[in-house]
Amino acid sequence: MARSTTPPKATAAAVPQRLLAEATRLFAERGYDRTSVQEIVEAAGVTKGALYHYFGSKDDLLHEIYGRVLRLQMQRLEAIAGKEATPVAERLVEAAADVVVTSIGNLDDTKIFFRSMHQLSPEKQKAVRADRRRYHEKFRALVEEGQREGVFRQEVRPDLVVDFFFGAVHHLGTWYREDGPLSAGQVAADFADMLLHSVRQP
Amino acid sequence: MARSTTPPKATAAAVPQRLLAEATRLFAERGYDRTSVQEIVEAAGVTKGALYHYFGSKDDLLHEIYGRVLRLQMQRLEAIAGKEATPVAERLVEAAADVVVTSIGNLDDTKIFFRSMHQLSPEKQKAVRADRRRYHEKFRALVEEGQREGVFRQEVRPDLVVDFFFGAVHHLGTWYREDGPLSAGQVAADFADMLLHSVRQP
Amino acid sequence: MARSTTPPKATAAAVPQRLLAEATRLFAERGYDRTSVQEIVEAAGVTKGALYHYFGSKDDLLHEIYGRVLRLQMQRLEAIAGKEATPVAERLVEAAADVVVTSIGNLDDTKIFFRSMHQLSPEKQKAVRADRRRYHEKFRALVEEGQREGVFRQEVRPDLVVDFFFGAVHHLGTWYREDGPLSAGQVAADFADMLLHSVRQP
Amino acid sequence: MARSTTPPKATAAAVPQRLLAEATRLFAERGYDRTSVQEIVEAAGVTKGALYHYFGSKDDLLHEIYGRVLRLQMQRLEAIAGKEATPVAERLVEAAADVVVTSIGNLDDTKIFFRSMHQLSPEKQKAVRADRRRYHEKFRALVEEGQREGVFRQEVRPDLVVDFFFGAVHHLGTWYREDGPLSAGQVAADFADMLLHSVRQP
DNA sequence: GATGAATGAGTTTTCATTCAT
């Protein structure tokens, strides 16, 4: 009886986590609008009342999922971009490969991200876009740094580089299959390599 | 009896065309699931019965939109890829720039394309995917041709190049604004340039 | 070119007959309310306009089917009941067997008859009921005649005999199968025999 | 806290029961297809959501009605058929009279039964038919028992006897009127009498 | 913390019928 943190119910995780996990799975599988609150609570083994106890609305659930992704990605990018001793080209490659790997590692989040943004309520959408913009800016700063140092071509517009590359990243959810022939690492390496070649001085 | 073929009602276009146009606009604006059949018919100035006279279902309307995009893009790609006298690198750049321009020129279709695929019925989704695959294969063939000729790098996986680039193209709908600072041509030139640099021999 | 009665179209029967035939088949198969006018005209190979040219409404079509059945049955019953030289018990048996045979021979009409009466418009329903009543009265008269002659039991109420027997007849559509083990004649003989035993003096 | 379990609303019965009762009345009155869900919920004084909270579909409601009838009839037949000390002819007469009385006592169910079977979903129809078959078999067993004992005629086919008699029973709903001249008991007595005479040794 | 009955506005789709041609 010493292990007091064990949940009282047989189910492993706490209720909010379970709800979030099932919601993520279902939103990725059939889309936000096509997933009913009923389906989520059934999958999580709780009732509607429980869901509305923890989350204000279905929309809140989605917002929470976005928050989780955004925090994770921002944190990782900051860690990589901040390695001041490392050459900028290497940092760009590392950051690019890393976002591919984590996107594939959280493929459900990736699918939801690019498909369901416009189903958030306007205010939440605004908040998410703002976070997303900060993330893009941090990434863009790497490109700009490389240009200032002369290792990247001057002709490319840094913001277009970011839009170009993140288009590719967001689309991973559309075609990547866990059971396909390519490992996350292989895709990451190739994508990072293409990004690097597309910007660096020949 | 001199009355021309102009429809008697004030609205210019024929009913199915009007329905398709309004549906495209609304699907792009608020998403397929969030657009009701009622909204479509009101926008088109007809009744629900008329819509169902021409289209079997809401899903059919979406399928028709996809068909229109797919036919257009395939046709343009075939025209460009078929210019045998032109060096492959030039054809790749032209094809890449062209798909960016037409995607921006039909931004509503582009938005719908990447967001609403999974809202099609399974069979229609299959049909669309098959068409899409054929398109990608034709594009990939250009990359492979360049590799055989030695103008493109051997290390890059042609299918990954295609997924990389079309991720970027499909995401145009997410960020491109008609009233923004960049013309379609500028984006097209930059995207094509990045694609070329990412694959060609340095 | 001598055979001028041949219909101009390739299809064998005239349009109204074809419509009636297909309507009968479909009403029997899936019920009146579940059969759409569209399905009928498609099955008959004509358009809706044609149907409404010949019949005032869907309801009219059903009424026509009822009329056909009622006329046929009345006519046959009159022929049998009118054989004054034949003993009444024999006439009853013959009439009973005959209505079983013709009900099985027109099983679609039989199915429609007992299922769809209440889907007719009130006035048409009234007309059909009146015809039906006349038919029942004629049948009941045979029972009464037998009672007057002393060959049938006095205790049985003639109207209940008719309701009893025609319940059985109308239900043929529910269980009888063309490809089943019993011929129409066998069922007719048994039903007529049971009817006779149920009323005659032991 | 003295408040009893009586529902807070003025309406006496629980919601599902009220829905079932109104549905039965309306289905009998105007047929299954002609009764809208809206009419049922209005009659029961609840909203559509409430109906769908308790019943999966309109079809489910009908199935429930069938289940109620089938359970009741089976139970009564078993009680009567099981009286081993009673002569088989008496048990047959009692069973026949009983099913007439209960059919008249639940005339709405009887009307629905024979009219709406084919409006059930295929699977539910199958289930109902299977129950119905079991009921018929139990009844047929009485006829067969009488034949083995020599009290019923050998010539009649037991299954045809059952189809003959239950045709009559199912049709009660078509003609019997509560306010008519005949009591349920009189009809029951006559029908049972006719059945007995139709099968027993003269 | 959690339940589950109930709401009410919404959804897509169907359909008999009309009518200009």
Place this chain on the structure above:
DNA sequence: AATGAATGAAAACTCATTCAT
């Protein structure tokens, strides 16, 4: 005699959310 586009009302069903317990 026949077409087929168009109507308009109604159909069954769904769903996020609330609230008394």
